[in-house]
Amino acid sequence: MYKPADVTTSPDYPVPDQMKAWVLGTPDQLHLREKPVPVPQRAEVLVRIDAVAICATDLEIIHSGSPAKILGGLPFNKNFTPGHEYMGTVVALGPGVDEFAIGERISVEIHAGCGQCKRCRQGMYTSCLNYGEPGKGHRANGFTTDGGFAEYAVNHINTLARVPDTMSDAEATLVVTAGTSMYGLTELGGLVAGESVVVIGPGPIGLLAVAVAKALGASPVILTGTRDSRLAIGKELGADRVINVAKENAVEIVKQLTGGIGADYVIECAGTEGTVNDAIHMTNRGGKICLAAFPHDPVTMDLAHLVKNNIYVYGIRGEGRSATRRAMTLMxxxxxxxxxxxxxxxxxxxxxxxxxxxxxxxxxxxKVVVTTRDAAALSSAAE
Structure with a gap:
């Protein structure tokens, strides 16, 4: 039975030596295999994964491999376990860890930066300058280090947020999505209550950006998209106005709702050339645009309009500056x-x-969520 040296375990939460985990094969292929249960090191815990949500980035990784290879890092790794939006139960503590207790339910952030580069010292660990280098201390579970499509994972204590008893497992997997929206609006964007926000694209990040913006006092909060069913959910989450861009001109409506000047913040979550340019033209002078989507192709944009109107544009990749914990509090x-x-x-x-x-x-x-509770089904699928 699992009992590495200097690791604290409990008989109430027995841990096996081997676990079931989905691993990459060739592009677009996953295989259910047995892997050794990982061992937590200093400042780490072992998490029994109870639920994990699927993100569009997971689909990209399964198709193309880890994003670290873009930075000259990892190749397509045929033993890699993806999945990054997970929650679970602490079942073992690394040496010296007393910040969490065995048996606590937690949700996770994706990134634990190296802690020593300029960006990590600024709290921007999603932009760690040692990204994809575990030897430097960087971890991005499900991106560069094994993630959550498995029974167990190791996490740095800085990536953990306690889950209240009133929150379901499935809801706890959504904290990273909400935290990403929080990071874009507050830590990078500096949102102040009373400022106007437009969200383009009612996907998971866009819908929770609406919810976070409204919870933080933004007014008005406007959501644009093409699917009425998604826009209806946006209304439930706090959008003051929704715009179906197949039926209305989003830029004109935003201008009307903001006294003709445009919005203070636009979060672009669709990632098309048209929506990027809509964002540019619906933002007021001195306003801010957060690019949260990853366009697959180069985008031609009205750069002159950005310059002439002193509009700030910033990209966002995941959570940062502990925004996930603040999102957890709101939830x-x-x-x-x-x-x-x-x-x-x-x-x-x-x-x-x-x-x-x-x-x-x-x-x-x-948002599709998978659970690990049915051990019998998992064992059968591995045979």
Missing amino acids: AEKRFDAARIHTHTFALADLPTALRYARDRVDDAI
């Missing part, structure tokens, strides 16, 4: 119902089906 206090974007649940043994639902938006899937 725990029921300032918004993040579970509104959770549409489907599957067992971890059915991960390929869950991924298909997320990729193809089957039944208008928004």
